[in-house]
Amino acid sequence: MQLSFLDAIDPKVTAVKRCAELRRLLEYHNRQYYVLDAPEITDAEYDALFRELQALEKLYPELISAESPTQRVGGAALDRFMAVTHRLPMLSLENATNELEIRDFDLRVKKNLGVSSEDRISYICEPKMDGLAVELVYVDGVLQVASTRGDGTTGEDVTENIRTVRSLPLRLTGDHIPHLLEVRGEVFLSLEAFHRINVEKEENGEPLFANPRNAAAGSLRQLDSRITARRPLSIYCYAPGMCEGADFPSQQDFFAAIAAWGLPVNPLVTPAAGVEAAVAFYADMQGKRESLPYEIDGTVIKIDSFALQRELGEKSRSPRWAVACKFPPRQAVTVIEDVLLSVGRTGVITPVASLRPVQISGVTVSRATLHNWDEIALKDIRIGDTVVVERAGDVIPAVVRVLLDKRTGTEQSLLPPEKCPQCGSDVVRIADEVALRCMGLACPPQIRESIIHFASRNAMDIEGLGEKFVEQLHTLGLVRSVADIYRLTRADFDRFDRMGDKLASNLLAAIENSKQRDLWRFIFALGIRHVGERTAKALAQAFGSLENLRRATFDELISIRDIGATVAQSIVTFFSNQGNCEIIQRMLLAGVAPVIELKKVGGRFTGKTFVFTGALVRFTRDEAQRMVEAEGGAAVGSVSRKTNFVVAGGDAGSKLNRARDLGVTVLTEDEFVAMLEQAG
Ligand code: IVH
Numbered sequence: 027m028q029l030s031f032l033d034a035i036d037p038k039v040t041a042v043k044r045c046a047e048l049r050r051l052l053e054y055h056n057r058q059y060y061v062l063d064a065p066e067i068t069d070a071e072y073d074a075l076f077r078e079l080q081a082l083e084k085l086y087p088e089l090i091s092a093e094s095p096t097q098r099v100g101g102a103a104l105d106r107f108m109a110v111t112h113r114l115p116m117l118s119l120e121n122a123t124n125e126l127e128i129r130d131f132d133l134r135v136k137k138n139l140g141v142s143s144e145d146r147i148s149y150i151c152e153p154k155m156d157g158l159a160v161e162l163v164y165v166d167g168v169l170q171v172a173s174t175r176g177d178g179t180t181g182e183d184v185t186e187n188i189r190t191v192r193s194l195p196l197r198l199t200g201d202h203i204p205h206l207l208e209v210r211g212e213v214f215l216s217l218e219a220f221h222r223i224n225v226e227k228e229e230n231g232e233p234l235f236a237n238p239r240n241a242a243a244g245s246l247r248q249l250d251s252r253i254t255a256r257r258p259l260s261i262y263c264y265a266p267g268m269c270e271g272a273d274f275p276s277q278q279d280f281f282a283a284i285a286a287w288g289l290p291v292n293p294l295v296t297p298a299a300g301v302e303a304a305v306a307f308y309a310d311m312q313g314k315r316e317s318l319p320y321e322i323d324g325t326v327i328k329i330d331s332f333a334l335q336r337e338l339g340e341k342s343r344s345p346r347w348a349v350a351c352k353f354p355p356r357q358a359v360t361v362i363e364d365v366l367l368s369v370g371r372t373g374v375i376t377p378v379a380s381l382r383p384v385q386i387s388g389v390t391v392s393r394a395t396l397h398n399w400d401e402i403a404l405k406d407i408r409i410g411d412t413v414v415v416e417r418a419g420d421v422i423p424a425v426v427r428v429l430l431d432k433r434t435g436t437e438q439s440l441l442p443p444e445k446c447p448q449c450g451s452d453v454v455r456i457a458d459e460v461a462l463r464c465m466g467l468a469c470p471p472q473i474r475e476s477i478i479h480f481a482s483r484n485a486m487d488i489e490g491l492g493e494k495f496v497e498q499l500h501t502l503g504l505v506r507s508v509a510d511i512y513r514l515t516r517a518d519f520d521r522f523d524r525m526g527d528k529l530a531s532n533l534l535a536a537i538e539n540s541k542q543r544d545l546w547r548f549i550f551a552l553g554i555r556h557v558g559e560r561t562a563k564a565l566a567q568a569f570g571s572l573e574n575l576r577r578a579t580f581d582e583l584i585s586i587r588d589i590g591a592t593v594a595q596s597i598v599t600f601f602s603n604q605g606n607c608e609i610i611q612r613m614l615l616a617g618v619a620p621v622i623e624l625k626k627v628g629g630r631f632t633g634k635t636f637v638f639t640g641a642l643v644r645f646t647r648d649e650a651q652r653m654v655e656a657e658g659g660a661a662v663g664s665v666s667r668k669t670n671f672v673v674a675g676g677d678a679g680s681k682l683n684r685a686r687d688l689g690v691t692v693l694t695e696d697e698f699v700a701m702l703e704q705a706g
Pocket of ligand 1: 117118119152153154155156157158159175212264265326345348350
């Protein structure tokens with residue numbers, strides 16, 4: 027940026043210009059990152075620009091404007107949402123549930139247009155996002171209002187929350203920006219974000235979201251936009267509302283224009299020359315459904331030409347020029363035969379429905395979580411009830427509702443237990459939590475679960491020490507706490523019939539190897555309440571050693587980014603427990619020595635993400651992850667458009683397919699090693 031001599035004299039003028047420049051830069055890099063998946067600067071560089079803008083705005087608060095990227099992070103909580111009346115009603119769509127009904131739609135269209143049934147209509151096919159519809163109003167390119175669909179006529183003003191959606195520009199960029207642009211789109215959460223939110227909720231003893239749609243709705247309808255800001259909502263735009271100063275001849279032109287202005291459009295949108303291509307798209311998407319990083323519940327077919335759309339017009343609630351082609355529901359009706367109580371690692375007692383087995387889109391479901399007793403009471407769930415069960419993505423099936431008209435009067439109500447079903451200890455309900463917890467320190471399933479957690483892949487990654495084996499070791503009294511894992515000897519395994527020499531020595535080697543895991547893994551493996559993987563990583567980075575963490579005070583802990591009072595208190599409580607410290611001490615004496623690998627700043631892979639999939643032969647997944655991290659990159663679990671490389675071993679499945687669909691670079695193990703060698 028060029029400053030004139032006079033500008034340089036007046037710091038305020040300089041600040042005004044720099045603010046404008048910073049906002050432009052931040053929005054540009056936001057779009058490169060969130061919409062185009064082509065980041066040009068590192069996160070640290072982005073943060074530095076962001077902080078510079080924050081500092082300037084703090085110095086000159088009068089420069090803060092609603093479209094500043096600093097205003098995305100959420101402001102003061104509201105009492106309620108204001109009503110917003112849509113200038114044009116937000117319609118819904120008629121449904122088709124199979125290929126036959128799609129062809130019927132096409133015939134209806136042709137009849138209404140008065141063209142021959144042999145003609146081919148140009149359609150646009152889109153995934154039907156399973157989220158919630160919103161309307162965005164841009165005036166002279168600046169986002170003014172965002173509202174939910176509501177009843178189609180009037181929705182709620184969720185502007186503050188929509189501002190937190192990172193992929194959405196607060197100001198449009200490019201040429202010929204119309205005076206008024208209303209755009210409709212679907213707000214949704216990726217499956218990954220949904221899982222993460224639920225893991226956090228579980229750790230906090232809060233009720234879980236049943237599916238990503240509910241989670242997105244719950245996040246968007248937060249009165250406190252700071253909570254929304256922590257939920258990585260996404261959006262794809264798919265329809266115009268009222269526009270002044272722009273004219274789009276077709277849906278394709280509309281998509282091209284809004285994409286050029288910076289609005290996110292689903293890259294899977296496909297033109298179809300005729301109904302058969304639209305049917306093929308529906309079949310294709312059904313195949314891809316399980317490997318997409320978000321939920322779709324069907325496809326939408328629209329006539330491409332807006333002139334033809336106008337000619338066909340609307341019925342009372344839905345247009346004649348579009349149809350929603352729904353996939354078969356992932357729901358089924360079955361009977362609750364029993365309710366079992368499962369005791370988790372943290373003592374939480376979860377009611378689980380044992381179901382009469384039922385098929386849901388190819389999978390036999392015989393268990394469903396009932397979450398907690400509040401849910402049971404709310405849904406009035408009883409043993410013997412006929413219920414609707416839902417399976418969403420790869421989420422544990424859940425009971426959606428009871429079919430009350432199927433009641434016979436013989437159903438049995440459920441009462442929360444007063445004693446732990448496993449150890450008989452008292453059960454308590456901690457204030458603000460919906461969960462019931464067994465308070466018994468020696469509760470066998472809790473200990474067992476904590477050992478399984480310790481050895482699990484995301485924690486200490488001890489291969490071979492799975493659920494079944496831990497259960498046996500625990501029952502035989504060979505492993506009573508995690509520290510006992512490091513006392514196991516070859517002789518202990520003689521008690522297992524099918525334990526050959528090779529298996530035993532592999533297991534002992536895996537245990538030995540685990541002694542030098544990353545510090546964050548060890549912290550996570552300890553199973554401290556509220557300390558998930560992310561928190562464990564933050565703690566490892568902040569304290570650098572287990573000893574420092576053990577001695578950390580409450581105040582030191584809460585001064586760390588992302589660590590609040592609940593987490594800090596839980597860590598202090600954990601380390602003030604004599605028994606816990608003894609177990610840790612025993613592990614350290616046995617040679618457990620967690621390591622901390624400092625990330626190489628400016629390493630070859632800085633800002634790059636990798637996904638490893640399939641059977642790897644040259645290194646374990648864990649080793650690969652460490653190699654990537656040592657070069658400043660990140661290894662993640664699922665493939666998204668943001669993934670830079672997928673390293674595929676033998677028999678790679680859905681992740682490899684997804685990488686190919688999304689055009690992510692796929693490497694063999696050898697190619698990855700070659701890249702590493704170049705890096706070194
Ligand atoms: S177009 C008049 N396109 O489905 C046309 N809707 O059943 C209005 N939806 O309320 C909608 N993905 O919430 C359209 N690509 C897509 C969509 C989509 C999801 C939702 C939307 C709408 C509902 C209609």
